Amino acid sequence: MAPPQILITGSTGYIGGSVLAAITTAHPEYAITAVLRKVSQRYVDAYPRVKTIIGDYDSSETLAKAASEHDIVIHTGDSDHKGAMEALLVGLARRTAPSFLIHLSGTACVSDVYDGKFGVLNPRVWSDVDDIEELAKLPDNRIHRHVDKLVFEAAATHGGHIHTAIICPPDIYGKGRGPGVTQSFMVPFFYDAILAHKSAFYVSNGENVRSLVHIQDVMSLYVSIVEEAVTSFETGTVRKEYWGENGFYFNADSELVWKDVAAATGKIMASLGLIESAEPKECTVEVVQNMLGGTGFSLYMFGSNSRSRADRGRNLFGWKATGPPFMELLEADLLAHHTNKQRDTVALLEALKQKS
Template sequence: MAPKIFLTGATGYIGGDALYSLVKAHQDFEYTLLVRNEERGKPVAAAYPKARLVYGSLDDAEVIEKEAAAADIVIHTADSADNMPSAKAIAKGLAAGHTAEKPGYWIHLCGTGILTWYDALHERYGQAPIPEQKYHDIDDIERILSLPDSAIHRDVDKVVLASNDSAGVKTLIVGPPTIYGEGRGPTNTRSIQVPGIVNFTLKNGFAPIQAPGLAEWDNVHIHDLGDFFVLAVDAALDPAKNGNPEIFGPHAYFFLESGTHKMSEVSKWVAAEAAKQGLIPEAIAKETDIKWLGTNSKSVAARARKYLGWEAKAPSLKETIPDVVAFEAKKLGKA
């Protein structure tokens, strides 16, 4: 029988690209997709006519539990990092529908925003990262698993990790940093952070910097993230990998990064490109008070490279800036 995949977030940026990557690699799989309603599902159904759509919100526990119980693999990307009801429903459904002999696999999308807790706690926005803010996802796994409860996403992560206490559930948490590039999903193809900087710049005539502009994030292209979802699903179906607790289990926490950037650098790139395209008078970046521009998120994706052979292949963040500026300008009616 073909493997059964239950995926949330097909209309989203990440879930849409994950679905695109999976269907491209495995057209013969059985895909069940949670979509809010029939109207939202129309473009998804048009793009993937063989997929089965089920309708409901992330609060519809009965729907989610039933589909999680029936699936071989659950891929949760719809507000997955912060939505508690859906996480609890997936955990309950997987536990009810699977056994130690036939476990269910849960690939859960979090994000390295969880690593910004130190700056938020100490209100050190805009400052350069200190050494202990860097997390290696193999060597520092115990530090990652004991992040403070005040860290964003942590409450949901704890639900996911605890579900491994059930003999029939095995989890993998993937935490990408800044995601960039054009997605290939049927609905939302736009990321958040970089387009947000571009949008601000085009509306205000200057790019924003959270002083002193030393904060750093890592980044990954959406297509490289899509490739990871394929590798994770393949691992869940591979007896040589799915029993490895470093791939599925409480230690299976995967960061993804292929580059690094200062947020202030990105703002300067955006300002220069916007001026080059004639969208603002000159390439200016000014100090503002936008705190998310001033946090640090530093990770090392050793686990994906070591255990799944993942490698980044897509263009760098800087290479994509001209297209993002042009896209946002068109969206705002300025092009």
């Protein structure tokens, strides 16, 4: 039997690139096609066996056609691009054979940012087993919900035809494994906010807690779920506890209190001469809300609780985290972003020099 045809989006990104690296390493025999805006030589060198299709998240018919021609779709692209998800589902609905959709979401959907209380501990820890019914019916105002909802609805509408899984990692750290973006969002975002504020900081008491996971542990869960999809495709037997109404996977391993993150980050950035004092400062909600463009996203990142437990992955796959702890890699992650910013500044100055 020929191997299933696998389509992946977002594979130049931090998560998608790492996931593709993990899958191609574990299973070089898989037939994989990637949707890319453009194909670089660096990408070809990294994934010589991966076929490519040119398109982006607004290329609805390209995405639909590609999905209709593949047995398994791994969507690690823009988690909030509703049009891209609609196009992928349209394509999968055109198929006569059963297919699998693995979609990347994130734990912003279970953050307590909506409660209006920041910098205080929320004792609730969400489980992808115990709370699965509630997760499928989260309010429409939750971050990522408008796309996650499409996936849940597709599973209900096409339950015997389109089998879905949502991967929901928390804040991720560590160096990515792909040829594109190799840094997570959280540490660089905090670095930039600290530079702008001229001090490490926390909101109110700084007692809010966030779940974390190393990028290699995100990769290992993805490999397990893709392997399950391949096995299901090849045997024609789909185990319902893995997919559809049950197909929601948190990916958290550890937790940290934000005040502790602020203290550790302040110490490192002060040692680099980037800020004067290592001691983090308490900030008001209003100050943090107006940071970095005033979108309010800073309050979610730095002031809310977002706590989850990877019960389903542990129960079904025996998943367990093996990556190094967040604090152990914090300095390396900060230095990587610091170096990238310096490199970007040099490149910009050189470009301006050439224009003048």
